[in-house]
Amino acid sequence: MAKLKEKLKEKIETWRNDIKNIIKEHSDKPISQVTVKQAYGGMRGVKALVCDTSVVPPDKGLILRGTHISKLKDKLPEEVLFLLITGELPDKDGLADIKAEMQKRGKVPDYVWDILGKAPKDSHPMAMFSLGILAMEKDSVFRQEYTKGIKKTEYWLPILEDCLNLLAKLPGLAAGIYRMRFNKGGRIDPDPKLDWAANFAHMLGIPDPKGEFANLMRLYMVLHSDHEGGNVSAHTCHCVGSALSDPYYAVSAGLNGLAGPLHGLANQECLRWVISVREKFGGVPTEEQLRQFAWDTLNSGQVIPGYGHAVLRVTDPRFEAFHEFGGRVCPDDELYQIVALVFKVVPGVLKEHGKAKDPWPNVDAASGCLLYHFGLTEFEYYTVLFGVSRAMGMCSQLIVSRALGEAIERPKSVTTEWVKQEVAK
Numbered sequence: 001m002a003k004l005k006e007k008l009k010e011k012i013e014t015w016r017n018d019i020k021n022i023i024k025e026h027s028d029k030p031i032s033q034v035t036v037k038q039a040y041g042g043m044r045g046v047k048a049l050v051c052d053t054s055v056v057p058p059d060k061g062l063i064l065r066g067t068h069i070s071k072l073k074d075k076l077p078e079e080v081l082f083l084l085i086t087g088e089l090p091d092k093d094g095l096a097d098i099k100a101e102m103q104k105r106g107k108v109p110d111y112v113w114d115i116l117g118k119a120p121k122d123s124h125p126m127a128m129f130s131l132g133i134l135a136m137e138k139d140s141v142f143r144q145e146y147t148k149g150i151k152k153t154e155y156w157l158p159i160l161e162d163c164l165n166l167l168a169k170l171p172g173l174a175a176g177i178y179r180m181r182f183n184k185g186g187r188i189d190p191d192p193k194l195d196w197a198a199n200f201a202h203m204l205g206i207p208d209p210k211g212e213f214a215n216l217m218r219l220y221m222v223l224h225s226d227h228e229g230g231n232v233s234a235h236t237c238h239c240v241g242s243a244l245s246d247p248y249y250a251v252s253a254g255l256n257g258l259a260g261p262l263h264g265l266a267n268q269e270c271l272r273w274v275i276s277v278r279e280k281f282g283g284v285p286t287e288e289q290l291r292q293f294a295w296d297t298l299n300s301g302q303v304i305p306g307y308g309h310a311v312l313r314v315t316d317p318r319f320e321a322f323h324e325f326g327g328r329v330c331p332d333d334e335l336y337q338i339v340a341l342v343f344k345v346v347p348g349v350l351k352e353h354g355k356a357k358d359p360w361p362n363v364d365a366a367s368g369c370l371l372y373h374f375g376l377t378e379f380e381y382y383t384v385l386f387g388v389s390r391a392m393g394m395c396s397q398l399i400v401s402r403a404l405g406e407a408i409e410r411p412k413s414v415t416t417e418w419v420k421q422e423v424a425k
Helices: 002-026 036-040 077-086 092-104 110-117 125-139 141-148 156-181 196-204 212-223 232-242 247-258 266-281 287-299 317-329 334-353 364-373 379-403 416-423
Strands: none
Touching: 002 077, 002 092, 002 156, 002 379, 036 416, 077 092, 077 196, 077 212, 077 379, 092 156, 110 125, 110 156, 125 156, 125 247, 125 379, 141 156, 156 196, 156 247, 156 379, 196 212, 212 317, 212 364, 212 379, 232 247, 232 379, 247 379, 266 287, 266 334, 266 364, 266 379, 287 334, 317 334, 317 364, 334 364, 364 379
16 A cells, blocks of 8 residues: 555645645635525535545536546556545556555455345345445444544544455455345355456356456446545535544445435436337337337436436436447347437437436446346346445545545534525515
8 A cells, every 4th residue: 555655645735735725815705605496406506515536527527636537447446546546547556556455455354244144135235235334344443543542634544544445345245245135156255366346247256258247347436436526425425424434434324325216226227218118119129119219208207217417418428438338348239229229319309308408328328238238137236336336436535535634514504484584685
């Protein structure tokens, strides 16, 4: 971890000084205005959080630390993690260092499997995933150091330890849960020659003679790694971490938010819709058949899953990366062909329909069909994959937050009666 720690240490002082100067010179300058609609509407669009790991401009899509996601699709997750934490991609030695750390820290303690083995057999995989993370909280380095009396300016050091320990174990934990929950046989030991995501693919036990499932896992982990700080999982993790709860508590909390159907289930809904298209037409429909099916869906009051985005107003570049992968690896797969046809037909339908602010596909429109192609067909498990990836962003944000000495989150709430009085003035 020496390279990562050194790089982060040299950055922290600059970051702290920048923020100190901004607050000193502009402390009372407003950066956002909150409307009544926003207050009652989930705070959508309110600029009230600072997150330096990523940003999503509506006309460009996801940018991680100044680098567009399209330029990172061929990187290893370890490289992207280094980027998220430090703001720079690692050099060759830095990459070797973080890969070695992840391999060294990867063993999931036996007591975790004992606990999960006693869970109900029909437990949701996300509940098992969160439970496994919480079970490991007893090993938190931060909690031990905080109890001893560590200086506030050094909080980031044990937080970094906890985050690397946790991230290293997530593929093994998630893969073991998959095999346990869906009766796939015993757990598969990690291969020390493989990188983080390839090991995840290996431990899942999905047949992969050409290594393309491992490539999909690398891509999936990178594309879902971070997405600003205001989504439910990132914000929840940040809020819990701001109370100085250690990363095991904070990441588990964020993942519990991800388990909600409005946040982490979108790719399942997209895949179900695509499968329903195949079932209705007995295969890949014609353009005209699909156009009519899309209109029937909209006219029945339903939405077309995977199209539209809370922030974006262009095709999600993460969708484009998955679309490109599918075109290379499984161009003859019927579900992929339907996804490609939907991309060709549906934006025009949505524009003609006129109600969608964003008629373009998001990342969820393509990811499910690729998982399904390789035989990972257990829909309930898909959110766990999302969680393993998004933990990279959550942990990176936790490390940076503690390095910057950010305060506990405590916004002010008001009553509906107060709102009535305020708007009447």
